[in-house]
Amino acid sequence: MGTFCSFMAKFYITTAIDYVNSVPHVGTSYEKILADVIARWKRLKGDGVYFVMGNDEHSQQVADRAAKEGLTPIQWCDKMDEKFQTTWKKLGLSYDQFIRTSNPAHHRACQEIFRRLQAKGDIVKAPYKALYCVGCEAKKTESELVNGRCPNHPTLTIQTVDEENYFFKLSRYAEPVKKLLERGEFIDPAFRAKEMLSVIEQGLEDISISRKTTRWGVPIPGDPEQVMYVWFDALINYITAAGFPDDMARFSKVWPADLHVIGKDITRFHAVIWPAMLMSAGIEPPKRLAIHGFVNVKKDGQVLKMSKTLGTVIDPNMVADKWGPDTLRAYLLSEVAFGYDGDFSWDGFIQKSNANLGDNLGNLLNRIVSMTERYFQGTFSSKGKSLPQDAVLREKVAGLADRVAPLMEKNEFHVALAEIWEAARATNGHIEASAPWSMAKKGAMDEVAGVLYQAAEALRIIAVLLSPFIPTASRRILEQLGIPECPV
Ligand SMILES: [Zn+2]
Structure with missing residues (x-):
């Protein structure tokens, strides 16, 4: 659905887009089912719902994985697109659009945002030196590492990045983002807003938004040597899907998003960086974030993270094939209280x-x-x-x-x-x-x-x-x- 009857309340809802280096498990499925339940509820009420999901396809890690499989990055992404959407359809997810960040329309959106930020004087070029986890696609400080490794990705080696990058002056937006968070209704559950306020309290650093060593990404306008940092590009998917910048008439009707449904691990990107990017670009921030917890696995009296390394991953396709998608949907939504972690046993x-x-x-x-x-x-x-x-x-x-x-x-x-x-x-x-x-x-x-x-x-x-x-x-x-x- 792309148009809204004037008497309908517009409701634009999104999920986080997924990295294409691993297939969905029951934990990733929970977020999509959660968003689907909200979308279906709003439709039942008669709202004009626009529900978007998608895949996050860029980054060196994806290019490396494709090469390992003897494929070009886009061939790998096509393959993963099919896998993801097969699972999502099996789970009965009623999304209206599935966005892929390799799409040229998305590149145009990212480049337009970059130009706007640059015109505002919010982008500078500076040396970037950091410890980096390719699993998180994020900078790490010494204190965040456990035995020299990322606690979320203990099997990966921490990289050292040392290059000239473009930086976004995030620090300039500390005050307006703080005001947004203090407004209260921006984040559910509210305790996540408090966490983000304390992040701002500790001081916001300007962030690197480009990579020199990676080729698989959105090219930086006017600099063929650099592509956009995958997170910078990924966040922009929410406005690409709403028509930015190709169809601004549609964009003005669909945006701002009424709800971004995301996991607790990516709160900072959505609650601090994303609103700041939009403010710099002269675009309204989303209305609300719904931040869910994780689905853990309860096994032999132990509560374990759902992870490949622990062998605790549960395949949603298998569950849906054997018990039907509704069984999984009902179980996850009653077992996991929104905003908190829940257990699958x-x-x-x-x-x-x-x-x-x-x-x-x-x-x-x-x-x-x-x-x-x-x-x-x-x-x-x-x-x-x-x-x-x-x-x-x-x-x-x-x-x-x-x-x-x-x-x-x-x-x-x-x-x-x-x-x-x-x-x-x-x-x-x-x-x-x-x-x-x-x-x-x-x-x-x-x-x-x-x-x-x-x-x-x-x-x-x-x-x-x-x-x-x-x-x-x-x-x-x-x-x-x-x-x-x-x-x-
Ligand atoms: Zn990591």
Whole structure:
């Protein structure tokens, strides 16, 4: 979708773009599922959603990896693009655009930003000498290293960079960025804003935004010897996808982004550097950042980082193939409280999925469908007779949407899900307590219809509210209830 009806609230949402040196795992998938749940929720509300994901394709590391595989960088990136998008589609991610930073339109955006920053006097050329982790694509200080190595990439050797680079005068923007962070609503959860304020408090250094030794990147305008530092180029993807600079009419409608969904490890880039770059370029900063924690793996009572070296990586394709994408989506969103780290354990995954999706939701659907089949040949036309116990159920379910909506807006997805599962349990309880099978034996078919009608109506509401989390199952439920036109 590229245009917005004037009566719709525009909602431009992005995820971080991924390095193409490794394939997605369950941890990377969590961020995309999280963003997809938000995008689907906003669509359900009737907002004009524009949802962008993508791949971060530049850097020497990518060029090296391609060479190792006997490929050119772009051939390698094409291959990875296919791998990533196959996974994302399998997980039911409803993105409108998938951006790739090797795209010429993105190069034009980066070069235009560079020119604007330069015109503003915010770019200088200076010697750059630093310890550098190619895994993080970031400068490291001695104190950040453990045994001379990056704690996040202990298998990689720390490099020494010593060259003439272009620098962005980040220090100039300490005050306006501080004001943005202090505004409160810019970052969720708020404690991340406090962390960034203390980073600014310690003093911002100007940052190197180019590389001389790398060829695989966006060329610096007017200097064929240098390409842009991969992070500088990567951040700009958010405005490229919105039409900058090729379609400024569209850009003015889509930008500023309403939400960047990112991981806690890249907060500084998004909360400090990115707003400063935009301010320098005369562009409004994004409205809000949603910063999530990591998915750890719980194994034999130990909580481990999901990493290749530890052998704890879980393949989302395998999980989706075996249990269906909805199972993974529902589990991650209920297990990982937004903003904090959460644990993936196989025991928990199987137990909770069986309990919520099988015993609770699946059972409810089966009961309604099979009794409607048995007692009314698959369809009943009247609401039946209302019963005293209807009031109890209605109380549980009628206010459900009103309880769930504010939780979704506050990013409290695990609480929202718990509310919905509780309503499904209450509906199962309503059927059990009413025992329509006993009513049928007595020939009280109006009462049976009444129980089934109330339960089906409750399940309809539950399925609609579940649709951002488990879109495939929700659609199937609504089809089985005979309301496939429901906007899910
Ligand atoms: Zn590192």
